[in-house]
Amino acid sequence: MKVITIIYTAVLLCGCSANIKVVGKYTSKSNPDFFQFNADSTFDYNYNAYHVNEYSSGRWAQTKGKKVVLNSSIQSRDIPLKVNQDLDTVNKGSSIKLNFETELDLKNYKCVIFINDTLYSFKGKGLIVSTGLTIKEFVKEVNVADIYFRYTRCDSLLSLSLNSPIRSLFLKIIKYEINSTYLIRKPLQTEKYFSSLGVKNTALNVSVSFVDSLFNYRLFNNEKIKIRRKGLLLFNDNTNTWWHVPKQLNSQN
Numbered sequence: 001m002k003v004i005t006i007i008y009t010a011v012l013l014c015g016c017s018a019n020i021k022v023v024g025k026y027t028s029k030s031n032p033d034f035f036q037f038n039a040d041s042t043f044d045y046n047y048n049a050y051h052v053n054e055y056s057s058g059r060w061a062q063t064k065g066k067k068v069v070l071n072s073s074i075q076s077r078d079i080p081l082k083v084n085q086d087l088d089t090v091n092k093g094s095s096i097k098l099n100f101e102t103e104l105d106l107k108n109y110k111c112v113i114f115i116n117d118t119l120y121s122f123k124g125k126g127l128i129v130s131t132g133l134t135i136k137e138f139v140k141e142v143n144v145a146d147i148y149f150r151y152t153r154c155d156s157l158l159s160l161s162l163n164s165p166i167r168s169l170f171l172k173i174i175k176y177e178i179n180s181t182y183l184i185r186k187p188l189q190t191e192k193y194f195s196s197l198g199v200k201n202t203a204l205n206v207s208v209s210f211v212d213s214l215f216n217y218r219l220f221n222n223e224k225i226k227i228r229r230k231g232l233l234l235f236n237d238n239t240n241t242w243w244h245v246p247k248q249l250n251s252q253n
Contacts, residue, residue, distance in 0.1 A: 022062055025248040026232050033234055033245050043070065045218065056218040068227050070220035077217060079173070079190040079210045088203040093163035095202075100154055101209040110151035111173040112138070115166055122152065128162050135172075151176070166202050169193045173208075175215045188214060 026035040032049035037060055047054040058072035088094050096113075100106055113120050113128065119138045120128040131138070151174060170192040188210055195202055226233035231246040 020066060020227055020229055022060065022068055022227055026245040027248060028246050031243060031245050033243065035232065035245060037068075045220075047218070054216050054218040055213075056220060058220055062227070063224075066227050067224045068232070070223045070225065072218065072220040074214075074217055075219065075221060077186070077188055077214055077219065079171075079188050079208060079214075081170070081191045081193050082207040082209075083169075083193045084205040085195060085197060086203045087197065088201040090203075093161060093201055094166045095204070096160040096162075096166070096169075097203075097205045098154075098158050098160070099205070099207045101207050102211075104212055106155035107153055108176060109154045109173055110176050111154050111157060111171050112151060113157065113160075113169070113171050115162065115169050116164075117168060120162065126159050126161055128160050130164075165195075165198070165200055166204060167195050167198075169195075169204070169206070171208065173210065175212070186215060 022037050023039050024037060026037070027033070032047050032052075034046040034048075036044040038044075041059050041061065043058060043060045045054075045056040056072045056074075058070060060071075061069045063069055114135060115128075115130070117134060119131045119133045119135070121131050123129045154173065171190045172187050173189075174187045190208060193204075193206070225235075226242070229247075231244055233242040233244055235241075236243050
């Protein structure tokens with residue numbers, strides 16, 4: 001009889017854990033994360049703390065082990081590139097014409113350019129030269145072999161030349177607003193372009209299109225969070241810890 005009672009209790013506990021209701025609002029004054037889980041398996045997310053603002057939306061699915069899997073509606077923050085290429089028969093090297101297809105004020109955006117997997121920097125009069133640094137090696141400002149590099153306003157990168165062929169190209173873009181209260185945003189990166197002209201000097205016309213809101217968008221790609229009756233646990237990459245976000249009472253739909 002004692003064995004039967006223990007088994008019955010265990011079944012009840014398992015049943016209770018499996019019936020945790022996810023739908024509702026999760027937020028608190030002491031935590032910058034906000035989640036709204038809807039009955040149609042969609043979710044909304046916001047993060048506001050100091051100079052950081054993020055948002056997201058997508059779909060959620062409850063799994064075994066008191067967990068919920070999140071997938072945002074947008075799965076990539078890569079910016080598309082449209083490139084027209086031709087042989088450069090005028091210059092001794094290659095040339096790049098950049099066109100930012102946006103109505104945004106380009107003075108609020110800065111970017112860097114990577115050619116053949118290395119960072120390039122201004123040398124003067126539109127000439128750019130290699131710093132020899134890869135994307136993993138560069139920082140905001142560097143000085144390599146008397147070549148000074150820093151993020152450059154996008155409206156200063158419209159016409160460029162270099163003394164070498166272009167085999168590949170991509171850009172990194174950051175938002176920089178002096179008068180904004182939100183000063184920390186994740187950079188955007190374009191898709192990577194590969195030349196079909198091999199080692200020949202090329203003339204590229206590059207079109208870049210991006211929207212401002214993408215700087216603050218958070219991706220969720222099969223990200224698992226722990227769900228509890230009184231809240232959820234979200235892993236914070238910055239602190240390497242699980243953050244508790246309490247569930248608001250009477251917030252179930």
